[in-house]
Amino acid sequence: MQKNHTVGILTDDLGSQHQNEALSRCQNELIVHGYQCISRYVNEEPDAMEKAISELSIRRVAGALLIGLSFTDHDQLKKILNRWLPDTPVVLVYQNERIQQNNIYCVGANEKKGFRYCVQRMVERGRKHLVLIVERNRASKTKIQEIFESAVLDYPNVTYGTYTNIEPCMAEAKEVVDRILRERPETDGILCVQDRLAIEVMYALLERGKQIPQDISVIGEDNSQLCEVCRPKLTSLDTMVDVATMMSVRMLVDVLEGRSQTHKVTLDMELVERGTL
Numbered sequence: 001m002q003k004n005h006t007v008g009i010l011t012d013d014l015g016s017q018h019q020n021e022a023l024s025r026c027q028n029e030l031i032v033h034g035y036q037c038i039s040r041y042v043n044e045e046p047d048a049m050e051k052a053i054s055e056l057s058i059r060r061v062a063g064a065l066l067i068g069l070s071f072t073d074h075d076q077l078k079k080i081l082n083r084w085l086p087d088t089p090v091v092l093v094y095q096n097e098r099i100q101q102n103n104i105y106c107v108g109a110n111e112k113k114g115f116r117y118c119v120q121r122m123v124e125r126g127r128k129h130l131v132l133i134v135e136r137n138r139a140s141k142t143k144i145q146e147i148f149e150s151a152v153l154d155y156p157n158v159t160y161g162t163y164t165n166i167e168p169c170m171a172e173a174k175e176v177v178d179r180i181l182r183e184r185p186e187t188d189g190i191l192c193v194q195d196r197l198a199i200e201v202m203y204a205l206l207e208r209g210k211q212i213p214q215d216i217s218v219i220g221e222d223n224s225q226l227c228e229v230c231r232p233k234l235t236s237l238d239t240m241v242d243v244a245t246m247m248s249v250r251m252l253v254d255v256l257e258g259r260s261q262t263h264k265v266t267l268d269m270e271l272v273e274r275g276t277l
Helices: 017-032 048-058 074-084 111-124 141-152 170-183 195-207 241-256
Strands: 006-011 036-041 063-067 090-093 104-109 129-135 159-166 189-193 217-221 235-238 264-267 270-272
Touching: 006 017, 006 048, 017 036, 017 063, 017 241, 036 048, 048 074, 063 241, 090 241, 104 111, 104 241, 111 141, 111 189, 111 217, 111 235, 111 270, 129 141, 129 195, 141 159, 141 189, 159 170, 170 195, 189 195, 195 217, 241 264
Parallel strands: 006 036, 006 063, 063 090, 090 104, 104 264, 129 159, 129 189, 189 217, 217 235
Antiparallel strands: 235 270
């Protein structure tokens, strides 16, 4: 029988830049290795995940890559995978915890350690009034808020505020900056969950007479190319999405081609310090 060279890729957030970029990288890398792809979107309907995974079973995929928060409910996912893909290699992309089965793997980054280090560095720079700004439609919003708040609570003299569901555009950046300066005028450190949002916030602060970083430190997230072209250059948390995505594909390919692989890889995020800390 001819070996199947088709891999299924499931994602759950069409509005996520992270997921769209990860999907594209997975597809391109699989093609380089001689594999075809079936990509499916898992919506919020109760049976959407099972429908998508059952389709991969019907299509007899050689392996699968699962990208998104929908796949972090491991009790539900384990039951579905055991029903439809009991022996098929499955990689959970950008997850730190795996399901304890021989056919299930995971590659992720230590998000908790990364965001906590951002708080630590701002405090080390003497910042005592911190703000977290999270982009609109960020699926991991609640988790990031919890990490940020927990990190700040390690410093008794540091206060914090959070602003969520902010579109990374000039108009909304100006609006949230005006809110922050009105509601929390003492703010001296801002962590923005997305580089473009951080840059728009930084420019809005500069327009309002704030000096960066003398008055307010600004940290972004992604370590994208935008960090190098803005002025001042943006300090940003490299969440290792690119590396984790590529490692997930290569891990799956190694398993499919009979090469030995560890079941879990956790990467450390890196804070790339430039001119805004």
